[in-house]
Amino acid sequence: MTRPVLPDLLAPELKLVFCGTAPSRASAQASAYYARPGNRFWPALHAVGLTPRRFLPAEYPQLLALGIGLTDLAKHHSGNDDELPDDAFDVSALKGKIRRFAPAMVAFTSKNAAQAFFGRAVGYGLQEEQSGATRFFVLTSPSGQAARFWDIECWRKLAGCMQA
Secondary structure, eight states: OOOOSSOOBOOTTOSEEEEESSOOHHHHHHTSTTOSTTOOHHHHHHHTTSSSSOOOGGGGGGGGGGTEEEEESOSSOOSOGGGSOTTOOOHHHHHHHHHHHOOSEEEESOHHHHHHHHTSOOOSEEEEEEETTEEEEEOOOOOGGGGGGOOHHHHHHHHHHHHO
């Protein structure tokens, strides 16, 4: 099997794992999560208090020390959602990672990824489903290409769930 575009940043019992759809071409080129200029991921993490400072995309491995992990539903493809092949999403692999690592929360940074994972339409916010003790949250996409859907309040709600 080919190497993933970006390696998972996972460890047992993290408090939070962010799951995107697939790395952008800019992220794939930079070998760093959420590296495309204009992506709101790193500023949002800091703005809502999930990180003590604004990290640069290349510093993503440092999130583990904060109990935060990163993965994507499509590990072997990069690009916009509409450019991904039909078989790009590996839902069973993500479910296996959730069982293996048992994070407290998985937050999808893409409605498309969440809908593929759950096999249904989803709304933003905390979802009813759980996997063991793992809860699920759907965020507005931080991608600059999804700017019309952006809402920092959704990210604040996630931060509030993490403090509860």
